[in-house]
Amino acid sequence: MINPFGQISELKKMRDQAMAMQRQLQQKAIDVNKNGVFVRMSGDQKIVEMRTNGKSDNDIKEAVNEAIKKSQEVAAKELSQMSGGMGGLGSLLGKK
Numbered sequence: 231m232i233n234p235f236g237q238i239s240e241l242k243k244m245r246d247q248a249m250a251m252q253r254q255l256q257q258k259a260i261d262v263n264k265n266g267v268f269v270r271m272s273g274d275q276k277i278v279e280m281r282t283n284g285k286s287d288n289d290i291k292e293a294v295n296e297a298i299k300k301s302q303e304v305a306a307k308e309l310s311q312m313s314g315g316m317g318g319l320g321s322l323l324g325k326k
Contacts, residue, residue, distance in 0.1 A: 275302070 258273030270279040275298050280291040 255273035260271045262269045266283045268281040271277050277291045277295050280287045
C-alpha cells in the first residue's frame with residue numbers, strides 16, 4: 231500500500247533541497263568580458279551588472295533579465311504539461 235503522507239514528506243524534502251540550491255546559486259557570480267562588453271550574472275541566471283565600453287547599460291540589463299524570466303516561465307509551463315497526471319504537485323512544491 232502506498233503511504234500518501236510519505237510521498238508528501240518526500241516532496242517537501244525535495245522542495246526544501248531545491249530552495250536551498252536556489253539560494254546557493256543566487257550567491258554565485260559569473261563574469262564575462264568580451265568585445266568591450268562586461269556582464270556579471272548570478273548563478274540563478276539574473277544579470278547583476280552590464281557595461282558596454284565602460285558605460286552602464288541598465289535598460290539592456292533589465293530587458294535581458296525579463297527575457298530570461300519569460301523563457302523560464304515557458305519552460306516551467308512545458309514541464310508541467312509534460313508531467314500531466316501529477317495533479318496537485320505544483321501546490322506541494324510551492325507554486326501558485
